[in-house]
Amino acid sequence: MVTTPRKFSRIQPKLRREHLVAATLRCLAENGHAGVSVRKIAAAADVSIGLINHYYPSIDQLISHAYETLSGGIADGLLQASEAGTDPRDSLSRFIAESFGPAILDPKMLGVWVVFWSMVRHSADMAAVQQRTYDQYRAALERHLGALAEQKGLPAMNIRAAATALNALLDGLWLTWCLNPADFSVEEGVAMCEGWVDAFAAGLFVERLKA
Amino acid sequence: MVTTPRKFSRIQPKLRREHLVAATLRCLAENGHAGVSVRKIAAAADVSIGLINHYYPSIDQLISHAYETLSGGIADGLLQASEAGTDPRDSLSRFIAESFGPAILDPKMLGVWVVFWSMVRHSADMAAVQQRTYDQYRAALERHLGALAEQKGLPAMNIRAAATALNALLDGLWLTWCLNPADFSVEEGVAMCEGWVDAFAAGLFVERLKA
DNA sequence: CAGCTTGTTGAACATTCGTGCAACAGTGTG
DNA sequence: CACACTGTTGCACGAATGTTCAACAAGCTG
Numbered sequence: 001m002v003t004t005p006r007k008f009s010r011i012q013p014k015l016r017r018e019h020l021v022a023a024t025l026r027c028l029a030e031n032g033h034a035g036v037s038v039r040k041i042a043a044a045a046d047v048s049i050g051l052i053n054h055y056y057p058s059i060d061q062l063i064s065h066a067y068e069t070l071s072g073g074i075a076d077g078l079l080q081a082s083e084a085g086t087d088p089r090d091s092l093s094r095f096i097a098e099s100f101g102p103a104i105l106d107p108k109m110l111g112v113w114v115v116f117w118s119m120v121r122h123s124a125d126m127a128a129v130q131q132r133t134y135d136q137y138r139a140a141l142e143r144h145l146g147a148l149a150e151q152k153g154l155p156a157m158n159i160r161a162a163a164t165a166l167n168a169l170l171d172g173l174w175l176t177w178c179l180n181p182a183d184f185s186v187e188e189g190v191a192m193c194e195g196w197v198d199a200f201a202a203g204l205f206v207e208r209l210k211a
Numbered sequence: 212m213v214t215t216p217r218k219f220s221r222i223q224p225k226l227r228r229e230h231l232v233a234a235t236l237r238c239l240a241e242n243g244h245a246g247v248s249v250r251k252i253a254a255a256a257d258v259s260i261g262l263i264n265h266y267y268p269s270i271d272q273l274i275s276h277a278y279e280t281l282s283g284g285i286a287d288g289l290l291q292a293s294e295a296g297t298d299p300r301d302s303l304s305r306f307i308a309e310s311f312g313p314a315i316l317d318p319k320m321l322g323v324w325v326v327f328w329s330m331v332r333h334s335a336d337m338a339a340v341q342q343r344t345y346d347q348y349r350a351a352l353e354r355h356l357g358a359l360a361e362q363k364g365l366p367a368m369n370i371r372a373a374a375t376a377l378n379a380l381l382d383g384l385w386l387t388w389c390l391n392p393a394d395f396s397v398e399e400g401v402a403m404c405e406g407w408v409d410a411f412a413a414g415l416f417v418e419r420l421k422a
Numbered sequence: 423c424a425g426c427t428t429g430t431t432g433a434a435c436a437t438t439c440g441t442g443c444a445a446c447a448g449t450g451t452g
Numbered sequence: 453c454a455c456a457c458t459g460t461t462g463c464a465c466g467a468a469t470g471t472t473c474a475a476c477a478a479g480c481t482g
Contacts, residue, residue, distance in 0.1 A: 008447055010459050033244055033329045038440060048461045053441060107332070114329045118244045120390060121322060130390055164387065164395055165403035169376065172383025176375065179331060179341055184375055188420075192376035195419035199410035208406035209399075219477055221429050249470060259431045264471060 006046060017055060017065070020045055024066040025112060032111035033118070036063060064125045067116045071133040074104060079140055088148035089201065095141065096193045099170050100186045110178035138163045145200065152201050158209040162200060165209075169196055217257060228266060228276070231256055235277040236323060243322035244329070247274060275336045278327045282344040285315060290351055299358035300412065306352065307404045310381050311397045321389035349374045356411065363412050369420040373411060376420075380407055 011019070023045030027035035035041070038059055042049045056062040081098035085091025098104075119126045141163035149159060173189045199205065222230070234256030238246035246252070249270055253260045267273040292309035296302025309315075330337045352374035360370060384400045410416065 006461090008460070010448070013459080016459085032332060037438085039438080050441090050443085050461055050463090051459080054460075057441090059440070111329065111332060114325050117390065118322065118325045118329075121243060121318070134387075134391070134394075158399075161395060161399050161403060164399075165380065165384070165406075168383030168387050168403070169380045170383070171386055172379030172381070173376070175382055175386065176345075176379050179328065180345070183345075184372065188369075188372050188375075191419040192372060192379070192416075195376075195416040196407070196410075198419065199407075199413075199415040202410075202415060204410040204413060204415055205403075205406040208402040208409065217431090219430070221478070224429080227429085248468085250468080261431055261433095261471090261473085262429085265430075268471090270470065 006048075013055070016051075018069075020047070020052060020055060020062065021066045021069050023047075024062055025070060028066070028112040028115050029106075029108040030111075033115055035111075036115060060119070060123060061125070063115065063119065064123065064129065067119075067126060068129050070112070071129060075133050075136050077101075077103070078137065082140060082144060085144075088144050088151055089197070091144045092141075092148065092197050093194065095144065096170070096190055096197075099174070099193075100190055105174060105177060105186065107178045107181055110175070134167075138167050141166050148197075148201055152203070154203050155206055156211040157206045158211050161209045162205055165205075166193070166196060166200075169193060217259075224266070227262075229280075231258070231263060231266060231273065232277045232280050234258075235273055236281060239274075239277070239323040239326050240317075240319040244326055246322075247326060271330070271334060272336070274326065274330065275334065275340065278330075278337060279340050281323070282340060286344050286347050288312075288314065289348065293351060293355060296355075299355050299362055300408070302355045303352075303359065303408050304405065306355065307381070307401055307408075310385070310404075311401055316385060316388060316397065318389045318392055321386070345378075349378050352377050359408075359412055363414070365414050366417055367422045368417045369422050372420045373416055376416075377404070377407060377411075380404060 020041070024035075024041050027037075027041045027044040029035075030044075031040060035044075036059065038049055038052050041059075041062070042052055045052075052059070052062065056065070078095055078098050082091045082095035085094050116126065116130075120130050121127075138160070142159050145162050145166070146159045149157065170193060173184075173192065176183060177189065231252070235246075235252050238248075238252045238255040240246075241255075242251060247270065249260055249263050252270075252273070253263055256263075263270070263273065267276070289306055289309050293302045293306035296305050327337065327341075331341050332338075349371070353370050356373050356377070357370045360368065381404060384395075384403065387394060388400065
């Protein structure tokens, strides 16, 4: 491969950071864990090796920043979509539908998340991001499920646990699908989640998940 | 760390392979992705660097073998546990309880699986193992769910999809818990899954998951 | 004891990695 | 035109990687 000479181009630090993060996500999606490399990311961003270390003292901080950006974007999309619902049940349907959207349900994304998860245990930064965004997801689900429970006149129960379960179902289906997209269709996946919400609304989980 | 001189010891190839696989799993659990290293695994197995390449032409094949061993062991445990059930509902409860056992629900195991998943996309061997063991899990769930549906006199439905959903719920809870063990207790996790089976037995998913 | 087989060793090699650093390019100001 | 400032470059370094290979250790057979 012939490396065409790069043109010198200077942009604002803020834009450069976004640029580097975007290149990082592309690189991770393409190369998985092998994409965690200053040189590969520099090539993907069409930028010199040294520039990355100029903006990020260590590569872990770049990955961490990319994690925060991706998580934030997904969280925004999910919250925004569900907030547009006309009632609690509709909001949950929108949350589910958005979760199975093409931006999230992409086999290449698994390689990205796998890198993130592998760093959560050893990096306090990554753990903090993970905690924050997960709490965000679940709080949203908890809110909608709580409203739905009230609307249906369900007795008091552990809504938090219910939100955890629905989130786990979504994550589990996502993971399963990424590992083998031919396993089930998007419509089936949505149906499984909608069925869970139906059961919740019917009070089927009241007994097992007591407050 | 002072490396004490190693004693020369020769064992049968079969035993040596098991030994190396065990050391590999220990190494991955301890070091995550950084544990994918001939030198680290050799140290963990108290064995020379060259011996590993003697048994496994490339390190990927060692990891693949370790994957197969771990998956097989877990599958055996789950199938054996659920097979001991007195009726379909009991079998499912045993399957669930076993899934939340200490051997599976271990935060360190996340680091191991993360390595495996990261290789599934690029290695045909890994993909084959993934496919085979996943089909095994789901077939077992499908069998028990089918028997339960018949027992309850449920109308015809997509049992395969139901098994996929329950499996996803189990996987999702496992993943969530590994990323943050303080998030919910084992008892809560079991209750979420039992609640799902309750809803299934009550026919709540019949409408959404048609045959 | 020699000879052969089986299992094991660690040095060597070419790559790749993250990071530090001094030099460089272009823009704006005087 | 000179100077300073900001953003960028890529070489250099030491450390770590996977794999190869000729030599070695011990047990078995004759």
